Amino acid sequence: MSAPFGTTRTRPAYTPTASGLATRPGRWIDGWNPEDPEQWAGEGRRIARRNLGWSVFAEFLGFVVWQLWSIVVVMLPAAGFDLTSGQQFWLISVASLVGATLRFPYTFMVARFGGRNWTIVSAGLLLVPAILLGVVVQHPETPYPVLLLVAALGGVGGGNFASSMANITFFFPQREKGWALGLNAAGGNIGAAVAQLLVPIAVTLGAAGTLNLSLAGFMWVPLILVAMWGAWRFMDNLSAARSDVAGAAAALREPHLWIMALLYIGTFGSFIGFAGVFPKLIADQFPAFSTFSVGAASLSLAFLGALVGSLARPYGGRLADRLGGARMTIVALGIMIAATLALIATLPLGSFWLFLGCFLVLFCATGVGNGATYRMIPSIFAARGAATAGEEHAVSTQRQGAAALGLISALGAYGGFVIPQVLNASQAASGSYVPAFWGFVAFYLALGIVTASVYLVPRASLAGRIV
Structure with a gap:
């Protein structure tokens, strides 16, 4: 049987913590039980909140990428693209179709690969639609099927919600799950608003009467890289997480x-x-x-x-x-x-x-x-x-x-x-x-x-x- 993603197969070193938890290489934690008052008061709450913070940030960026085309579409005519209203509606909606579908498999990824590991991967996947959007909008001659494909790839941001929520539910005790999941969900949802607020400002600021529409995708790349680094450096995998x-x-x-x-x-x-x-x-x-x-x-x-x-x-x-x-x-x-x-x-x-x-x-x-x-x-x-x-x-x-x-x-x-x-x-x-x-x-x-x-x-x- 193959070792879980992010673990080592050669005599893993277990390091006990003050609360009786055991850590392994790859930031795996064994013995996690947030319902244990002693463990929760000792290290549990601090660990859970640290993971929640980076989860919210990664999911926020997921919603940003998921909703990028909603605001980019209305700017495409000014950038030289000749699209019908029906084509514009498809560019807006196809990411939602893909994102909703991806939520099913994403729900089970945390248990399969670990919450930290999957957050790194799922955040990294956001680079693909963000960078491709920045490339294709520079070329008004881009065929419509290519635009539709790039818009569809933005659906990976919608899938992030399911894995993020599944991951956070393992970290918190029952009495605090509602607060934690509500904060996680709200932090993600706000990404849609932030994308629609900042993209028009970014693509016109300093553009001297024109549009620098490629920034709509490229501006998020540094933040995505920060989310990947933060997940790698500060988040944890729980061996107790089971689908x-x-x-x-x-x-x-x-x-x-x-x-x-x-x-x-x-x-x-x-x-x-x-x-x-x-x-x-x-x-x-x-x-x-x-x-x-x-x-x-x-x-x-x-x-x-x-x-x-x-x-x-x-x-x-x-x-x-x-x-x-x-x-x-x-x-x-x-x-x-x-x-x-x-x-x-x-x-x-x-x-x-x-x-x-x-x-x-x-x-x-x-x-x-x-x-x-x-x-x-x-x-x-x-x-x-x-x-x-x-x-x-x-x-x-x-x-x-x-x-x-x-x-x-x-x-x-x-x-x-x-x-x-x-x-x-x-x-x-x-x-x-x-x-x-x-x-x-x-x-x-x-x-x-x-x-x-x-x-x-x-x-x-x-x-x-x-x-």
Whole structure:
């Protein structure tokens, strides 16, 4: 049997620590148990927080690379590229399609190779789409299939979320997992906003009226190298980390997983989908407001959407703790419906500020919905465990719930592909985005009805609990 990646096969040297942990070459730690109060108070908390910090930074860059094309696409015409609106939508959405798909295998990479080792590799993979983007945007004659391939490679940044979350969950005790995972997720989500804020500034600053569009990719290379170095120097691999393939297989047979996946498509999928397409919607509907001049640089306000949604996510989880996940999810969906209806009603007025305001409310609601929906998942599987207590199961509902968190996050990310494609189809068929927004209203309404009927009504299958 081959040795795990990052270990040595020749008589590994074990070094005991003050808390009884044992370290091996390659920064492997044996005997990790964050539920042990003595170990956690001794070295555990410090080790966990150090790994969390570098994990957040690497995942942040993953979201940056994942969302780069969302802002680059609107600048391609000025750089000499001749693309149809449909082609632009595909460049925006293909990375979400790839990223969502990669989340499935990425979930199991930490247990296979080690969290530190896989963070080095997954961060290093970000260099490929970042550098290739910097190269291809310098050549307006680049064939469209090549552009599409480079945009698709940005999906590796979306996959990073799954492995990062899987890694951090092993480091923290149960009582602190919510805080740690919430911080990890929010730190990553903000990457979308930072990309949309800094790229327009970087490519226009000092460009003397032209675009230095290659910087959109190249500017992130030094930071990616820092993330790789930081993971190599400061992160750790845990021999206690184990992937639960049986738990994942059992979770896939649970009907509630698929219901929650739909809810997560509606909340997180809407967040990442609208975050990706927002710069193009502004450019299409209000070209005069696509960018603002700030000195010698240009600024796009599109970043505000992703920023608001990212910052709202932790509050959604906190409110769900107090009021219940299902109730907060319904409230979030209700606000999403109201904001979308307001958007439909005010579009004919041609007011950019009303358009921006409606979208910021919509983004805020998706962020709250993200946190609330994600909080529902462990509660549902805990209720399933109480309802089936005494029955014999091959896989515990606790293991199923842990696996479901990763699977649902992967399925929900497909919304980042669906939202732009629905908008693309609406524009192509009717010349307007309004039919798409009506479709979103109907979808959110259906999700609200499902949530209320399944999770706000006491059921024997959920031990009579309201989630």
